[in-house]
Amino acid sequence: MLEIINIGGGNMKTDKIRLVLMTVVFVAVIATSALLGITLWKKGQIVDMIVPGVIAVAIVAIFIPFMKGAYGAVKKGIPFEDERLEKIKTHAAAYTYYVSLYVMLGLAWLSDSGRLNWESRHYLEATILISAILFGLFALYFSRKKDF
């Protein structure tokens, strides 16, 4: 039988703690989205529920398979996050930040010029949604990029 010696410096205990923390954050985000959805439902703002609804569904769709894979990896003694994933996330987050600044600037201009007349919270929701989509797209791009 092959001797498995982890020389990569991985720490399974830290991985388990990180996984638990990620689950807590995931549950908190879903709970917040649900609370927002219920509040809007009570106010009768059914159309306004679309954005938090899309955010919640997107998070569930992305997070559940990820968490399933992560739990499986930790069980096998393999880290669920490593330097490549960290690099992808860092690049995706940085690019998302830059582009989101332009998006916010664009929304501010559209609002100030009178081309958009949304409520202030709609600008915030749109920015959150666009940022989340951008992060996903950039992460996908960097995960497939050659010689990354």
Added chain:
Amino acid sequence: MKTRIKEKRVKKGLTQEELAQKVGVRRETIVFLEQGRYNPSLRLAHNIAKVFKKKIEDLFIFEE
């Protein structure tokens, strides 16, 4: 960048998952490394070289 990781791994009778476990990364990272699609950190390159008892330059071939 080209690598000789797959060749050395197969020769040693290791699966991608076992190599990943040994060097503390995900299996996908090994897949991308073998395809020459990921530039590893110096630490990871060192750890992989250590597994195969080779020098880094024997496993990773950088093209100008």
